[in-house]
Amino acid sequence: MKQAIFKRDVEGVPTIKLTVFGPSLAGKTSLLTIYSILKKVENPDSVYSELKKIDDPSGRTALFDQSVFELPKGQGTSLPLMRYALYSVAGQERYKETRKVVLKGTDGLMVMLDPMVEQWEENVKSLNELMDLLGDQLTTGKLPWVLVINKIDLPPEERKTSTEFMDLMVKVGLVKDTGEAFTKLLEMSCLSARNDLLAMPKRKDWREQLDSSGRLRKEARPESVIKAAHPIEVLTRMVIEHKIQMIRSRSQ
Ligand SMILES: Nc1nc2c(ncn2[C@@H]2O[C@H](COP(=O)(O)OP(=O)(O)OP(=O)(O)O)[C@@H](O)[C@H]2O)c(=O)[nH]1
Ligand SMILES: [Mg+2]
DSSP states (O other): OOOOSSOBOTTSOBEEEEEEEOOTTSSHHHHHHHHHHHHHHHOGGGEEEEEEEEEOTTSSEEEEEEEEEEEOTTTTSSSSOEEEEEEEEOOSGGGHHHHHHHHTTOSEEEEEEOOBGGGHHHHHHHHHHHHHHHHHHHHTTSSOEEEEEOOTTSOGGGBOOHHHHHHHHHHHTSSSSHHHHHHHEEEOOHHHHHHHHHHGGGSTTGGGGBOTTSOBOGGGOOHHHHHHHHHHHHHHHHHHHHHHHHHHHHHO
């Protein structure tokens, strides 16, 4: 029997799985946290399952973080309702085995790297591990992915440049050349997004940012928040388009 292209959850709703992969301290949990807050203030109905964090006493992820959201009906698909489950892996080296489990069945991958100069080797190790685990699927287009550099709020002298990251992507074999690397690379700052989002209710024009139901209007997103949500939104679209393409090619 052919495997279903869209997996369904226990309620029979088509659900895609997106996983954030990357070294410890890159900001994976921070991204899921900020995105969950954003969804809650913009549209609480779209939060199907609240963020669950399984972390160790230091606050670092010990197994994974997970949250499930709903896509408005008809968005990007003719399916009546869809869900997307967002996971982040535990980045510390000692959790390598758990990462393999968390990555199982993922439909889209966000690689999140840390531009802090002292974290460079951690990025290299993480990308090499990823190539061992999923290199074939990533380089052949079977698994949609994007690469995100977080913490662009840091001063330039404290962080590696996007050019250095593009060269690294080529070096580990994730992409053929820097041209391809450029199309995959996104930059943002979870910290700026968090600060800007939390500052919003203190603004004089706060009331104007809300719709008649008291929800934050999507157009009111600060620039930093647009940038932080962008990789998740892009990846969701990429995965849905990829699956629709698979359905089309099967029916031909
Ligand atoms: N300057 C700066 N710091 C950030 C940013 N995002 C996250 N951090 C900080 O980086 C640290 C690690 O963030 P986490 O989100 O816990 O990192 P993680 O990738 O989930 O780490 P693991 O769970 O160990 O894999 C925290 O101290 C965050 O406050 C950012 O955009 N800028
Ligand atoms: Mg974490």
